[in-house]
Amino acid sequence: MMNKKLLFLLLGSSVLSAQTINESAAATKVSGKTGINTKVPTRTLTIQNTDTNQGKPVLRLVDTPKYSENINSAMDAALGGNTQSTTKHSDYRHLVVNSVGDVYQGIPMTNNTGVINLVVKQVNEDWIETFDTGIDYNKYTVALLSYTLHTPQTEPGKMPMLTSSNNLPNGKSTINGETYDLSKTAAPVVYLKNHNGKWAIHADYPNLGLKNFTLPTAQNPQRDISGGSKGYGDWEFYLLVGKRDYLPSQRIEFNMNKASTKAGTSDANYSAKLNDLLNKLD
Structure with a gap:
């Protein structure tokens, strides 16, 4: 417990991660949940990284089929499921992860x-x-x-x-x-x-x-x-x-002051608006 408190103090009180939970409260709500490397799963499936695996992904899928390999197949027929019948990207969605590690269904696989x-x-x-x-x-x-x-x-x-x-x-x-x-x-x-x-x-x-x-x-x-x-x-x-x-998109104006050569970033307002847009692309 001391190590957890020390880590929390070092990172700052504003830090929020998937592990900063009330374990006592979470331990009473584990019914129907599965944990890997944790005894206190907070979601239907919770995977906690290990010390020896730090800096590496916690999940690897091996021999995963391409999305198109389910076309007109009967892989779910025995379970009463529907078969996929098209290869449209919009029929599939990415998984997106938020800042605390929760996984959601994302937007369709298109460039929008x-x-x-x-x-x-x-x-x-x-x-x-x-x-x-x-x-x-x-x-x-x-x-x-x-x-x-x-x-x-x-x-x-x-x-x-x-x-x-x-x-x-x-x-x-x-x-x-x-x-x-x-x-x-x-x-x-x-x-x-x-x-x-x-x-x-x-x-x-x-x-x-x-x-x-x-x-x-x-x-x-x-x-x-x-x-x-x-x-x-x-x-x-x-x-x-x-x-x-x-x-x-961002509208940015710059005054050349009758010159023929200038750098946009020499103007603070220009730089602020440019960085505001670029930060949205990160």
């Missing part, structure tokens, strides 16, 4: 994430201000894997093209005596956002529009110099979706 291939058709030229996916923002984490703007032909005899806005300056730049037209190329702006508690998508080519232009023909070889008619594009997205419980 899925990929949605979302195609949003006939948008206003190239512009999606807000597309509500219907996915609960607080329950799920969504990550944007990729996106593509498709420009289908929506008018016979016309070709869809992204064109720059008339509001863009037609400026020029002189470098080393050479004059160049300024580029009107625009990068797409695509991001996810919270819209009324749902995950939503914004997608756009700023200052560009999808227009349809008449193709030259043998009868009319002239190129179309009009402003074109309105086109309607299709956006395609690949979204990774998972429950927030298993796929945590």
Whole structure:
């Protein structure tokens, strides 16, 4: 008993393990329980490690069959049990152990994430201000894997093209005596956002529009110099979706203060939020 008290004092009074129990009370409740290396089992089966086995697992299963070996077998037929008929991972569950050694049935054997291939058709030229996916923002984490703007032909005899806005300056730049037209190329702006508690998508080519232009023909070889008619594009997205419980996310902001090179961990707030997320993955 002295050794147990000394160990408890060394570890601290806040320590709780599977062995810090009231043995006197537990000894009166061992009926129907089996203990290995202990005379005071506290669960239906309690396994206590030995001094000579410290640092090693207390349980080893030898020649354990793979989960799929029970498919369509009759191993439980004599006992009146049901046979397993599929190999779906979701039919099986891991065992999970809490901090005091109690074992529970875990979540199904899946990675708890899925990929949605979302195609949003006939948008206003190239512009999606807000597309509500219907996915609960607080329950799920969504990550944007990729996106593509498709420009289908929506008018016979016309070709869809992204064109720059008339509001863009037609400026020029002189470098080393050479004059160049300024580029009107625009990068797409695509991001996810919270819209009324749902995950939503914004997608756009700023200052560009999808227009349809008449193709030259043998009868009319002239190129179309009009402003074109309105086109309607299709956006395609690949979204990774998972429950927030298993796929945590964290919004982190960092101010570069007009510099081009910085380390995020130089900011205490950045480091705190980063570590908060990383600790959830341990």
